Amino acid sequence: MADTSMGAYSDPNTTPPMGQAIPLGAQHVLAMFASNVTPSIIVAGAAGLAFGSAEQVYLIQMAMLFAGIATLFQTVGVGPIGARLPIMQGTSFAFVGVLAGIAAVQGLGVALTACIIGGVVHFLLGSVIHKIRFLFPPLVTGLVILAIGLYLIPVAIKYAAGGAATFQMEAESFGSLKHWSVALTVIVVSLILKFFTKGILSMAAILIGLLAGYALAFALGMVNFGAVAKAGWITSIQPLPYGFEFNLGAVIAVTLVSIVSAIETVGDASATTKAGANREATDKEIAGATYADGLGTAVAGVFGGLPNTSFSQNVGIIGMTGVMSRHVVTIAGAIMVVCGLVPKIGAIIASMPLPVLGGGVIVMFGMVAAAGLNVLAEEKMTRRTMIIIAVSLAFGLGLNLVPTAVQYLPGVVKTLATSAVAPTALMAIVLNLVLPKDMEEA
Known part of the structure; x- marks a missing residue:
């Protein structure tokens, strides 16, 4: 067996024997699969699409298909597009809060149009990303990631308890023991595998x-496979399935999150080269990663997919295996493309009862918040730092929890003010720029 220790495959252009490369690629898919399809399920629910409906299945298919395509943009590359590093792309949680709000009020047409335009802006950032990195130190990016996780946790609890009457469960059964027993099973099994096993079982714990x-x-009679039987074997891709509807507020909100997503990708590119080759990512690799991120988002939006970004959990696989081969992740991208082209796979995922999904996303969303705290831990907790954290989160989450507090603002501004992520990011950036850095330490 070939040596897969650190350094054996530290060159992105080398490839392990296919007997190892294919399982390693499948491991990347297993590590991100659940996180990749979850945002589409949440946004579909916010848009009022029936749980298990053909429309929801289609959004899930596009999540898988364009995660694979965006991954190929990264690993194979075209011209300046793509870092040509083992970076796995997937549907971004960062956009869920903004897109769910837009989809609920203005529809998927507006939300997906904003994704297309945001993706184009994200793509253009590739040429200037190195010049604006100073706006997004760990203090800002950590706050944004934390805000995303905290915003999503109530959604996870609602799903675990059975959803609402507008979803697949009846309102009177909300919070029943049956729902919570299913959700807790997901959590307990995931935690046992994550902490008491190794290798593929640990990586695919969720x-x-x-x-x-x-x-x-299924044993409790909560699963309906009717949609699976009706689903075909080959998906039919539809350009602009919900039309093209421009809304300035939606575009601004998604674009702001796109900027944050671009900075996250810079971090993941740097973490990948550090984990796999013990070096810093080059400016060319960072620019290429940003171009691929934006292009993947824009193309996905055209066909009904949500924004893509690099997946941090897959960086952990690089560090664990020491295999930095981009061709391994190319295999993973190809697997996702195949999954996206088979509607029956999407229908099986869509048949998953909400408490099952809820158990998984309690862990996933909690980990998003924890990841934000981990980034913030890089900052020294001075009085200045704590003021920025306190004020940014208070505004970002407070206005989201009490949207009527800004009910008289114009539509564009109100969309931004109640999106949780945008006001947190904006407040953190402004305060970090204007507050003196020599304030008394706490």
């Missing part, structure tokens, strides 16, 4: 936990 919850839900 996915296996979801399968365990799915099995219990």
